Amino acid sequence: MTGRKSKKIRLCIYGALAVLLILIAVFSDRLCPYNPYEQNLAIAYNPPSLEHIMGTDAYGRDMFSRIISGARVSIISTLVLVVIISVVGTLAGTICGYFGGLFDTVVMRISDVFLAFPGLVFALAIAAILGGGVSNAVIALAFVSWPKYSRLARGRALAVKEMTYVKAAKLSGDTPLQVIVRHILPNTIGTMLVTAMLDIGTMMMELAGLSFLGLGAKPPIAEWGSMMSSGRSMLQTYPWVVLSPGLAIFISVAVFNLLGDTLRDYLDPKQN
Amino acid sequence: MVYIFKRILQLIPILFAITFLSFGMMRLAGSDVVEQKTLNTGEVLSEEQLEMARTELGLDKPFLEQYFVWLSKILKGDMGESYVSGKDVFETFVLKLPATILLTFTSIITTVVISIPLGILAAVKKGKILDSVVRFFSFIGNSMPGFFVSLVLMYVLGIKLDIFPIISKGTGIEAIAMPTLTLAIAMSSKYVRQVRSVVLEELNKDYVIGAKARGVKYSVTLAKSVLRSCLVTIVTLLAISIGSLLGGTAIVESIFMWDGVGKMAVDAINMRDYPIIQAYVMWMAIIYVFVNLVTDITYRFLDPRIRLGEEGR
Numbered sequence: 001m002t003g004r005k006s007k008k009i010r011l012c013i014y015g016a017l018a019v020l021l022i023l024i025a026v027f028s029d030r031l032c033p034y035n036p037y038e039q040n041l042a043i044a045y046n047p048p049s050l051e052h053i054m055g056t057d058a059y060g061r062d063m064f065s066r067i068i069s070g071a072r073v074s075i076i077s078t079l080v081l082v083v084i085i086s087v088v089g090t091l092a093g094t095i096c097g098y099f100g101g102l103f104d105t106v107v108m109r110i111s112d113v114f115l116a117f118p119g120l121v122f123a124l125a126i127a128a129i130l131g132g133g134v135s136n137a138v139i140a141l142a143f144v145s146w147p148k149y150s151r152l153a154r155g156r157a158l159a160v161k162e163m164t165y166v167k168a169a170k171l172s173g174d175t176p177l178q179v180i181v182r183h184i185l186p187n188t189i190g191t192m193l194v195t196a197m198l199d200i201g202t203m204m205m206e207l208a209g210l211s212f213l214g215l216g217a218k219p220p221i222a223e224w225g226s227m228m229s230s231g232r233s234m235l236q237t238y239p240w241v242v243l244s245p246g247l248a249i250f251i252s253v254a255v256f257n258l259l260g261d262t263l264r265d266y267l268d269p270k271q272n
Numbered sequence: 273m274v275y276i277f278k279r280i281l282q283l284i285p286i287l288f289a290i291t292f293l294s295f296g297m298m299r300l301a302g303s304d305v306v307e308q309k310t311l312n313t314g315e316v317l318s319e320e321q322l323e324m325a326r327t328e329l330g331l332d333k334p335f336l337e338q339y340f341v342w343l344s345k346i347l348k349g350d351m352g353e354s355y356v357s358g359k360d361v362f363e364t365f366v367l368k369l370p371a372t373i374l375l376t377f378t379s380i381i382t383t384v385v386i387s388i389p390l391g392i393l394a395a396v397k398k399g400k401i402l403d404s405v406v407r408f409f410s411f412i413g414n415s416m417p418g419f420f421v422s423l424v425l426m427y428v429l430g431i432k433l434d435i436f437p438i439i440s441k442g443t444g445i446e447a448i449a450m451p452t453l454t455l456a457i458a459m460s461s462k463y464v465r466q467v468r469s470v471v472l473e474e475l476n477k478d479y480v481i482g483a484k485a486r487g488v489k490y491s492v493t494l495a496k497s498v499l500r501s502c503l504v505t506i507v508t509l510l511a512i513s514i515g516s517l518l519g520g521t522a523i524v525e526s527i528f529m530w531d532g533v534g535k536m537a538v539d540a541i542n543m544r545d546y547p548i549i550q551a552y553v554m555w556m557a558i559i560y561v562f563v564n565l566v567t568d569i570t571y572r573f574l575d576p577r578i579r580l581g582e583e584g585r
Contacts (some may be wrong), residue, residue, distance in 0.1 A: 113289040116564075117557045118518040121537075125553040128541040129297055163562060205417035209523055212419045213538055228419065232527075236431050243427065246420035254415040 007266045009021045014259040021252055025075040036222050045238045049214035055240040057231065063240060066222040073134060075252060078204040081138045081145075086196040088142075089149020094188065096150065096158025098180055099143040108154070111147030119144045120206060127215040134223070137216035141206055142157060145199070152195060158190040190267050197260035201253040208249050224249045286561055291346065294554040295339050298546055346554075352547045356540075361547045365533060372521055372532030375451055379517060380510065382456035383463055388506065390460075390511060391467025395475060396494070398578055403558035406464060413461025418520050422454045451528040455520055459513055463517045470505045474498045504571045518556050 025030060034052075040060035047054040054063035075244040096104040114122070123140045129138035160166060174182070191247050211225030219230050224245040231241035307428055333341070345351070351361040394406040413421075429435045429450065436450055474480070475498060483493040525534035540548035 024477075080562070109285075113286060115295065116286050116290060117553075117563050118514075118560045120520065121518055121522070121553060121556045122520060124537065124541065124548055125297060128544075128549055129300055129546075201415060208417055209419060212417075213523060214542060225417075225419075228423065232423065235427055239427055239431075242423055246416075246423060249420060250416050253417075254411070257411070257415050 002264075007262065011259075011262050011266050014089050014255065014262055015262065018259050019206045019257045021071065021075060021255055022079070025071040025101045025251050028072045032062075032068050034062035034065045035060060035067040036069040037220060038062075038228040045234070045241070047238075048240055053075050054244045055238070057227075057241050058234070063244055066226065067224070067245060068123060068229060070224045070227060070245065070248065071252070073217050073221060074208060074225070074249070077134050077138050078200060078207055081141055081203050081207065082200050084138075084142050086149050086192055086199070089146040090153040090185075090188065090192050092146070093153025093155075094151035094157045094180060094184055098161055098176065098184060104154075107150065111150055114147045114149075115146055117144065120209070123206065123210065124213070124215065131213045132218060134211075134217045134221075137210040139206055140210070140215075141203060145203070149195065152191060153188050156191060157184050160187045193206040194260065194264045194267060197256070197263050200256040200260065204249065204253050275572065279565055279568060283561060283565065287558065290554060290557045290561070291343055292339065294550050294557075295342055295535045297553070298550050299335070312565070325435075351551045354540075354545055356543050356548075361551045364536065364548065365551045367534045368531060368536045369555075370524070371530060372534055375448060375455070375525070375530060375532060376514070376517055376523060378448055378452040379455035379459065380514070382452055383459040383513075386456060387460040387464040388467055391464045391496070392471050392499070394464070394468045395471035398472060403468075406468070410461045412465045413457050414465075417456050418454060419523050419527060421457050422450070422524055425454055426448050426527075447528075447530065451524045451530050454468050454524050454528075455517060458520060459517060463509065463513060466509045467502075467506060470502050470509075471494050471498060474502050507571055507574065510568060511563060514560065514563050518560060 018064055029203070038061060038258030040056075043056050043060040044053055044058055046056040052062050052064065054067065057063055057066070067213055092107055096107050114272075122144045125139050126140035130140060160183065166179060169179055207216060208223075208228075211223050212229045214226070214229065217223030217226045219226055227245040228242050231238070231245075235242050349362045353359065354361055354364060357364070358559050394403045406465075429527050430437065436446055480493060481504075484490065510519065521532065522534035522538055523531070525532050526538040529535070530559065533556075537549060537552040539545075540552070
């Protein structure tokens, strides 16, 4: 169990699983056995069978194909979201920590306000005002989630800035840009990467949650959250319509969470 | 006392920002109160009549002036009327709030009852089977979104085992059990891990070994020293999770038809009933800020070190 080698092996396994999920998302068009949007009312609500391994939904659409196709919306938009917030947050935080001054004060006060709001409540409101849709849901979540990264990056930048070698670099004539790129960012990137990895699962769930409430992807778009929402009333009679997209969310979130946890353990030997 | 006073003073700009953002959001929504109202009543008004109604409501004034007019109304509890029902927004909110507070309360209690003993047990039995089982379940719970947990609970407890009715009106035990369980599962999964790591850290300290060497019973050390020193962190973490709980109630309430502010907000979102959404966001944020304040103050009483540290400066 212990030891760096076994951690490396686990990291590889979970990494491979995550890459597999991303590949499924990217090539979802070619992987679907049926057209996820083709309706055939004659086979509506068919239970899982060999032909349709996850059954069919209200319009006779193949659930398995819709779930594969939903991977594109759910996974890709989550990854885009996490990349946006981690990059923006890290850059803002690093600049704040390094330069201080007015910019620092302004950005930190803004992030104070965002941190004062309960995140999902605020995201709900923003998504509602922007009027739903996947990209608006991503914007809403990005809006409330970046301060966490800027806080973290600022703290790191403040600590690294005081180190002797950074002072030496400054004395030897490095421009601020050079100092940030060569010395500060390499020291923050590990923490930020782990945070971002651990955030993927949460963000995926929140994005699906917004879609579930009708504030993200809208039907007929195949997206896991909205699929569960539209099948919700059929839980008693046709449970596969509701539970299989839920299982898809669960599996993807679990894979990214495992990857994040392992990466944290791997990069931080102090743990355990 | 000075500290508490200072903390309350610090709240003022935050509260201003919260109200300002809530107000600004309404304007961003591009929703015109006048048009919305006529849309709902089905009246057809001429452009001049619309203009007159706007002047009457002060919508032609500068943004900041409108904000302060709005703010002074808020302070009197006047948040306007719902576009849909025409009822007073603040009254509607206050009417629905107790149900949400009740649900939040039962969820927190359930979470504490589940996760603190399990977290401590997992830390004490680190590396044993029990620890693995607890961690396994917390991992599963962490990877399931609230609405999926709700639906699984509905399916298993409501349909397959038929223990609870799937949808039940009112505020009885039957009605609150499943939403509470859903929220408690989500919260406990996160919380149990945190309790475990806090306790583990404490167990590694020298005084624990010292007590052992002096022959103090392990259970006594655990209850009297370890638990006491972990309390601050545990309380803080609980307070932090209230933020996600407040958001989580929106989804869970609307799934289980629990008639609180969360369901009210989701319904309002679907109907584009902006005054209600605005009231929801603003009050949730204010409640959250105050919960954090109370936590800050509480743990100064729980941990004398924090008090000393502040006053030493």
